[in-house]
Amino acid sequence: MIDKDHIPSRDDDDDDIDGYTKIDRYNPKLIENLSANYLNVLKQIGEDPEREGLLKTPERIAKAMLYLTHGYDLDAQNILNSAMFKEEYSQMVIVKDIEVYSMCEHHMLPFFGKAHIAYIPNGYVVGLSKIPRVVDAFARRLQVQERLTNQIRDCIQETLNPIGVGVVIECRHLCMSMRGVQKQNSVTTTSAFTGEFLKEKTRTEFLNLISSKLS
Numbered sequence: 001m002i003d004k005d006h007i008p009s010r011d012d013d014d015d016d017i018d019g020y021t022k023i024d025r026y027n028p029k030l031i032e033n034l035s036a037n038y039l040n041v042l043k044q045i046g047e048d049p050e051r052e053g054l055l056k057t058p059e060r061i062a063k064a065m066l067y068l069t070h071g072y073d074l075d076a077q078n079i080l081n082s083a084m085f086k087e088e089y090s091q092m093v094i095v096k097d098i099e100v101y102s103m104c105e106h107h108m109l110p111f112f113g114k115a116h117i118a119y120i121p122n123g124y125v126v127g128l129s130k131i132p133r134v135v136d137a138f139a140r141r142l143q144v145q146e147r148l149t150n151q152i153r154d155c156i157q158e159t160l161n162p163i164g165v166g167v168v169i170e171c172r173h174l175c176m177s178m179r180g181v182q183k184q185n186s187v188t189t190t191s192a193f194t195g196e197f198l199k200e201k202t203r204t205e206f207l208n209l210i211s212s213k214l215s
């Protein structure tokens with residue numbers, strides 16, 4: 001994951017972060033352009049961008065937005081390919097309760113919650129940390145929850161070629177709670193499956209395991 005406090009200078013443009021991330025999106029010219037746009041936004045919502053508390057705000061928002069959308073710079077397939085290991089383990093592997101932070105493409109407001117991801121290996125396993133990294137690669141963009149769910153499923157299926165993949169995502173959408181319909185407690189659940197997970201028995205095992213609590 002990109003360290004949000006490390007905003008590279010133009011000189012680091014070609015540096016890789018964790019071996020697979022190119023970030024020319026943090027170059028000073030881009031931050032300057034974005035900041036100018038956010039200065040206008042501040043004016044147009046009725047604020048005084050010259051008051052002390054707001055002087056650095058356009059630049060802060062610019063950097064925050066670039067961070068919140070850094071998934072565009074990540075290649076999810078490369079992330080998985082970078083840590084696939086031959087292993088004869090043929091039971092379900094589940095990584096659950098993965099924090100998701102994304103932004104809806106309609107309002108650019110956050111939606112956030114948890115992802116639960118499983119696969120049944122077909123000769124290869126993947127480094128466990130790579131699964132949350134794949135979630136971030138697709139979540140840190142403008143998204144709809146359904147597409148996010150399908151993209152994670154398709155990436156794991158196409159790269160790791162397992163016997164099946166299961167993805168369940170549960171999120172709260174701020175565009176539905178702090179504005180609009182203003183429903184404070186609604187949670188949206190989406191799911192996507194391939195292969196063995198299309199069979200009821202496997203899917204039920206997955207759903208049971210993600211509902212169980214470790215104590």
Ligand SMILES: Nc1nc2c(ncn2[C@@H]2O[C@H](COP(=O)(O)OP(=O)(O)OP(=O)(O)O)[C@@H](O)[C@H]2O)c(=O)[nH]1
Pocket residue numbers: 104105106143144145146173175176179180181
């Ligand atoms: N399917 C789906 N819809 C989403 C997601 N995030 C936000 N939305 C919805 O996108 C829709 C956009 O609808 P519009 O009628 O064009 O926008 P709006 O007038 O702001 O709608 P309201 O939110 O109902 O006030 C809303 O119903 C949102 O709830 C998502 O991840 N998936």
Ligand SMILES: [Zn+2]
Pocket residue numbers: 104105106107108109173175176
């Ligand atoms: Zn929205």
